[in-house]
Amino acid sequence: MKTIILKENLKKGLDITEKITTKNLTLPILNNVLISTDNNLLNLITTDLEIAIKYWALSKIEKPGKIAIPAKLLSDFINFLPEEKINLEVKNNILHLDCKNQKAQIKGQDPEEFPIIPKIETKDYLEIKTTPFYEGISQVINFTTPNQTRVELSGIYFDFQKERLKITATDSFRLAEKTLYFENKINSDLISEKGYSFILPLKASRELLNIFSEKEGERAKKIDSKKIRIYFSSNQVLFEVLFPEISKPQIQLISRLIEGEYPDYQEIIPKKYETQLILNRNEFLNKIKTASLFSGKTNEIRLKAVPSKKEIEIFSQSSELGENKSSLSSKITGKEIKVSFNWRFLIEGLANIRSSEVIFEMNGEEGPSVLKPVGDATYLYVIMPIKAT
Amino acid sequence: MKTIILKENLKKGLDITEKITTKNLTLPILNNVLISTDNNLLNLITTDLEIAIKYWALSKIEKPGKIAIPAKLLSDFINFLPEEKINLEVKNNILHLDCKNQKAQIKGQDPEEFPIIPKIETKDYLEIKTTPFYEGISQVINFTTPNQTRVELSGIYFDFQKERLKITATDSFRLAEKTLYFENKINSDLISEKGYSFILPLKASRELLNIFSEKEGERAKKIDSKKIRIYFSSNQVLFEVLFPEISKPQIQLISRLIEGEYPDYQEIIPKKYETQLILNRNEFLNKIKTASLFSGKTNEIRLKAVPSKKEIEIFSQSSELGENKSSLSSKITGKEIKVSFNWRFLIEGLANIRSSEVIFEMNGEEGPSVLKPVGDATYLYVIMPIKAT
Numbered sequence: 079m080k081t082i083i084l085k086e087n088l089k090k091g092l093d094i095t096e097k098i099t100t101k102n103l104t105l106p107i108l109n110n111v112l113i114s115t116d117n118n119l120l121n122l123i124t125t126d127l128e129i130a131i132k133y134w135a136l137s138k139i140e141k142p143g144k145i146a147i148p149a150k151l152l153s154d155f156i157n158f159l160p161e162e163k164i165n166l167e168v169k170n171n172i173l174h175l176d177c178k179n180q181k182a183q184i185k186g187q188d189p190e191e192f193p194i195i196p197k198i199e200t201k202d203y204l205e206i207k208t209t210p211f212y213e214g215i216s217q218v219i220n221f222t223t224p225n226q227t228r229v230e231l232s233g234i235y236f237d238f239q240k241e242r243l244k245i246t247a248t249d250s251f252r253l254a255e256k257t258l259y260f261e262n263k264i265n266s267d268l269i270s271e272k273g274y275s276f277i278l279p280l281k282a283s284r285e286l287l288n289i290f291s292e293k294e295g296e297r298a299k300k301i302d303s304k305k306i307r308i309y310f311s312s313n314q315v316l317f318e319v320l321f322p323e324i325s326k327p328q329i330q331l332i333s334r335l336i337e338g339e340y341p342d343y344q345e346i347i348p349k350k351y352e353t354q355l356i357l358n359r360n361e362f363l364n365k366i367k368t369a370s371l372f373s374g375k376t377n378e379i380r381l382k383a384v385p386s387k388k389e390i391e392i393f394s395q396s397s398e399l400g401e402n403k404s405s406l407s408s409k410i411t412g413k414e415i416k417v418s419f420n421w422r423f424l425i426e427g428l429a430n431i432r433s434s435e436v437i438f439e440m441n442g443e444e445g446p447s448v449l450k451p452v453g454d455a456t457y458l459y460v461i462m463p464i465k466a467t
Numbered sequence: 468m469k470t471i472i473l474k475e476n477l478k479k480g481l482d483i484t485e486k487i488t489t490k491n492l493t494l495p496i497l498n499n500v501l502i503s504t505d506n507n508l509l510n511l512i513t514t515d516l517e518i519a520i521k522y523w524a525l526s527k528i529e530k531p532g533k534i535a536i537p538a539k540l541l542s543d544f545i546n547f548l549p550e551e552k553i554n555l556e557v558k559n560n561i562l563h564l565d566c567k568n569q570k571a572q573i574k575g576q577d578p579e580e581f582p583i584i585p586k587i588e589t590k591d592y593l594e595i596k597t598t599p600f601y602e603g604i605s606q607v608i609n610f611t612t613p614n615q616t617r618v619e620l621s622g623i624y625f626d627f628q629k630e631r632l633k634i635t636a637t638d639s640f641r642l643a644e645k646t647l648y649f650e651n652k653i654n655s656d657l658i659s660e661k662g663y664s665f666i667l668p669l670k671a672s673r674e675l676l677n678i679f680s681e682k683e684g685e686r687a688k689k690i691d692s693k694k695i696r697i698y699f700s701s702n703q704v705l706f707e708v709l710f711p712e713i714s715k716p717q718i719q720l721i722s723r724l725i726e727g728e729y730p731d732y733q734e735i736i737p738k739k740y741e742t743q744l745i746l747n748r749n750e751f752l753n754k755i756k757t758a759s760l761f762s763g764k765t766n767e768i769r770l771k772a773v774p775s776k777k778e779i780e781i782f783s784q785s786s787e788l789g790e791n792k793s794s795l796s797s798k799i800t801g802k803e804i805k806v807s808f809n810w811r812f813l814i815e816g817l818a819n820i821r822s823s824e825v826i827f828e829m830n831g832e833e834g835p836s837v838l839k840p841v842g843d844a845t846y847l848y849v850i851m852p853i854k855a856t
Contacts, residue, residue, distance in 0.1 A: 151760060151788060158757040172789065179778075180757060184789040368547040368569060371540060389568075399540060400561065400573040 079113075079143025079168040081120055083135060085159050085177065088120075091133040092153040094289050094329060095124040098131060098281075099149040107146065112192045113166075113173075114144035119326070123195060124149060129282050130195040131289075132330040134321075143168050146187040155182055195332060198316045202268050203307040206243065206260065208319070211306060212290040214256040215283055217430045217457060218247040221254045222280050230338035233277040237340075240264045240273075246343060252423050253343055253460040254430065268310070276315060277340055282333035286317060289329060303328070313337070347460055348446050351439035353383055355390060356409040356452065359436045363428050365404045369394040370421040372402040377420040378464055385410045394421075417443050417463045424449075427459040468502075468532025468557040470509055472524060474548050474566065477509075480522040481542040483678050483718060484513040487520060487670075488538040500541065501581045502555075502562075503533035508715070512584060513538060518671050519584040520678075521719040523710075532557050535576040544571055584721060587705045591657050592696040595632065595649065597708070600695060601679045603645040604672055606819045606846060607636035610643045611669050619727035622666040626729075629653045629662075635732060641812050642732055642849040643819065657699070665704060666729055671722035675706060678718060692717070702726070736849055737835050740828035742772055744779060745798040745841065748825045752817050754793045758783040759810040761791040766809040767853055774799045783810075806832050806852045813838075816848040 095111055102108040105127075112123040120137040123130065145168045155175070156164070165176040171186040218234060225231040228250070237244040240263045246255045268274060278286075309316040313335050321328045369379040374396035382391040390408045395401040417440060428436065433451035440447040440463075449459040484500055491497040494516075501512040509526040512519065534557045544564070545553075554565040560575040607623060614620040617639070626633040629652045635644045657663060667675075698705040702724050710717045758768040763785035771780040779797045784790040806829060817825065822840035829836040829852075838848040 148788070154760050155757060155791070158753055158760075179794040180754075180791070181793065182757075182761070182789060182791040185787070364547055365569075368544060368571075371543050371547075372571070398574070399537070400571060402544070402569070402571040404570070405568045 079115055079145060079166070080141035081115065081137045081139045081166050082163050083120055083137035083166065085156060085161055085164055087135040087137065088164060089153075089156050091120075091122045091135045092149065092156060095122045095131045095133050096149045096153045097288055098126045098129055098285060099124045100126070102126075107187055107191045107193070109148055109150070110146040110187050110192065111149040111152065112144065112146045112189055114189070115139045115142040123192070125193055125195060126281075127193060128279065128334055129285055130330075130332045131285065132195070132327075132332075134326065134328055141167075144189045145171060145173055146189045146192050147173050147184055148187075151184060155184070196314065198309050198311050198314055198332065200309055200311055202266060203309045203318070204238070204264055204266060204268060205305050205307050206258070208290060208303055208306045210258050211243075212287065214243075214245040214258055216287055217256050218245055218254040219280070219283055219287065220426060220430070221247040221249055221252055222283070223249045224280065225249070229336055230277055230340050233279045233336040234283045235275065235277050235340045237275040238264070238269050238273055240269050246340075248341075248343060251420075251462065252427065253346070254427070255343075255347070255458055255460075257456045259456070274310070275340065276310060277336040277338070278315065278333060279336055282315075282331065285331055285333075289319075289331065310335075346446055347458065348439065348441050348448055350441075351412060351448070352442055352445075353385075353410070353412040353415045353440045355383060355411075355438040355440075357390075357406060357436055357438060359428060359431060359434055361406055362436065362438075363425065365392045365406050366421050366424050366428075368404060369402050370425075372396050372399055373421055374398065376464070377422050378418050379421045379424075380416065380418050382416045383408065383410050384414050385412065413442075415440055415442065417447075418465070419447075419461065420464055423461050427461055430459065431457065468504055468534060468555070469530035470504065470526045470528050470555050471552050472509055472526035472555065474545060474550055474553055476524040476526065477553060478542075478545050480509075480511045480524045481538065481545060484511045484520045484522050485538045485542045486677055487515045487518055487674060488513045489515070491515075496535065496576055496580045496582070498537055498539070499535040499576050499581065500538040501533065501535050501578060503578070504528045504531040512581070514582055514584060515670075516582060517668065517723055518674055519719075519721045520674065521584070521716075521721075523715065523717055533578045534560060534562055535578045535581050536562050536573055537576075540573060544573070585703065587698050587700050587703055587721065589698055589700055591655060592698045592707070593627070593653055593655060593657060594694050594696050595647070597679060597692055597695045599647050600632075601676065603632075603634040603647055605676055606645050607634055607643040608669070608672055608676065609815060609819070610636040610638055610641055611672070612638045613669065614638070618725055619666055619729050622668045622725040623672045624664065624666050624729045626664040627653070627658050627662055629658050635729075637730075637732060640809075640851065641816065642735070643816070644732075644736070644847055644849075646845045648845070663699070664729065665699060666725040666727070667704065668722060668725055671704075671720065674720055674722075678708075678720065699724075735835055736847065737828065737830050737837055739830075740801060740837070741831055741834075742774075742799070742801040742804045742829045744772060744800075744827040744829075746779075746795060746825055746827060748817060748820060748823055750795055751825065751827075752814065754781045754795050755810050755813050755817075757793060758791050759814075761785050761788055762810055763787065765853070766811050767807050768810045768813075769805065769807050771805045772797065772799045773803050774801065802831075804829055804831065806836075807854070808836075808850065809853055812850050816850055819848065820846065 119134040122133045159177045167174045173184045175182045235246040243258045303319040307318040317331045319329045372394040380393045389405045435452040508523040511522040548566045556563045562573045564571045624635040632647045692708040696707040706720045708718045761783040769782045778794045816838045824841040
């Protein structure tokens with residue numbers, strides 16, 4: 079193999095593919111990125127056996143070939159290089175890199191040992207807008223945790239209808255749901271009248287976010303694609319992004335799906351409320367955090383709303399430390415209420431709501447409550463009160 | 468006790484005093500800040516029995532008194548309050564706080580249990596400029612580590628002469644020395660013709676930096692004092708900063724000193740060199756970091772300089788991973804040299820040199836080398852080569 083590639087292009091590919099190659103002592107080949115030539119593109123592949131990521135980079139191929147190289151070492155090395163062309167050449171399974179006044183030789187692994195990435199058979203796909211898809215995942219992903227006894231909760235639930243997609247996550251203590259409405263109904267046989275759904279494992283969901291993530295501060299998106307294609311089979315899914323300029327895949331993420339049936343969670347989303355609050359998000363967050371200092375091990379903070387007043391009270395107490403009481407102006411509709419919540423769950427829910435005002439709808443001391451943004455009916459967060467001690 | 472204080476003033480005092488109150492299970496009183504009234508000032512005191520910090524804050528005292536309060540809880544609570552006046556009142560050893568729509572009650576400890584802070588008897592002090600003093604400490608502090616067998620190396624060495632102060636740290640593998648020249652000779656009996664020196668423990672040195680630290684990004688100095696006073700006795704030192712407006716102490720840091728004699732390190736600072744390099748600091752750093760990737764467990768990277776050439780070579784090799792060779796333009800004077808260094812020590816030395824070009828003076832494969840800034844003769848970093856493998 080012999081090729082010339084811009085540092086920037088190789089770096090982008092390694093940023094996207096490297097993360098899933100963690101130190102694997104039993105199968106060290108999985109620490110590697112498989113680099114091969116594919117016509118006039120350089121193809122990078124990594125896998126952890128559950129997820130595979132393929133990336134194609136523009137490059138000048140002088141001689142075809144392939145090699146498997148420790149992904150982290152290569153990525154770290156490339157990061158230190160200047161923004162120039164890099165010459166790559168494989169000789170005797172050693173990768174020779176040459177870039178301005180930097181040369182390196184990296185020992186390769188046998189590329190034949192690299193696992194075969196399964197192919198998805200279907201040629202049918204759905205195509206949706208990338209940005210809301212990415213944002214929807216990021217608004218629910220923190221509420222999924224690995225769950226041994228209920229594996230179906232260990233992933234994010236994607237529920238397609240012809241006119242919308244619901245993205246849902248729950249850890250059984252709280253639940254977040256984001257709805258994306260399509261501009262045009264999906265006109266594909268993939269979505270039957272009953273819809274189509276799958277559960278994507280947490281790790282694959284995280285990698286999807288990683289691919290589209292913006293670097294802190296810089297706001298330099300790794301990938302700038304307006305649309306993402308989704309191919310699915312019974313037990314796998316493939317997400318694909320094309321090059322902006324040419325009609326060829328630039329990135330593919332292939333993941334197995336979680337088997338099992340997602341709980342019929344619509345039942346627990348309250349359709350009405352006994353008490354409704356409209357609060358300033360940041361002030362509410364500030365008061366919850368202050369109360370959390372005195373909440374002790376139970377994480378319990380108490381909330382009191384009286385409709386005749388124009389403010390709510392937040393209270394917490396610890397026999398060891400002391401107590402805190404604060405008030406917060408609020409529109410209050412419905413019944414008077416005294417109710418306790420785990421402050422951590424409230425803060426985590428508010429963290430995913432970006433509007434300056436939030437709606438908090440409650441159903442007594444024990445019924446499920448709903449947090450949602452003012453002016454955006456596409457997101458909701460369901461939280462259960464805790465029994466007052 | 469009853470007092471009114473601006474949030475900002477109380478916060479500044481807690482930021483400075485709170486850090487040394489770590490969770491202490493055997494002596495829980497040390498988790499507390501002792502708050503007492505002192506004429507028209509509020510006095511905060513914390514101690515870990517080795518160091519004590521005293522802070523005085525402007526406030527309106529309505530009733531004198533004192534209380535010992537968990538420092539971290541109080542600091543966390545204050546941080547969430549708006550920028551307003553806070554009413555503080557002690558009733559039955561409970562601190563009542565009231566600030567706009569926030570109220571809290573924090574349970575106090577018995578203030579009589581709080582350790583007595585020893586007083587320094589001398590009234591004589593030295594007064595030096597704060598900024599260079601702070602910067603000098605920060606340029607050497609990372610080379611001190613706790614050392615059980617040679618306790619005298621567990622601190623920073625302050626060596627005063629009438630015309631200058633040398634601040635030195637070493638872990639026996641490398642050594643950094645900063646010299647501060649005074650604008651006017653110190654005219655005090657405290658400094659004899661032989662000079663005066665002491666060894667300040669690492670933790671007290673860190674707290675000194677903490678007091679004068681700038682918040683990341685904001686560049687908001689905690690304390691804006693141009694001069695610092697130093698009082699010393701045989702086994703203790705007191706650093707004092709006055710209020711900018713009034714001639715009263717605002718902060719005092721009292722620390723025990725490390726007993727023992729600091730090594731006569733001047734012997735190991737080379738006074739001449741066999742080879743001298745002048746290098747671009749950032750490029751040198753970049754090449755060392757790249758080479759570090761291939762250096763393996765020994766941390767060894769090799770450097771080669773030939774005076775007839777205008778560049779040096781940096782090389783590293785690992786039987787497992789591969790190798791890296793880079794070149795870097797340099798002014799080279801003196802003998803040809805091939806020498807190995809621990810890359811970590813080189814990087815840490817360069818981290819404390821801020822000039823765009825650095826001087827690297829070497830004395831063969833085994834003699835001590837010196838790194839120093841171009842254009843600043845007040846700082847030097849001595850590093851020993853490692854024997855090539």
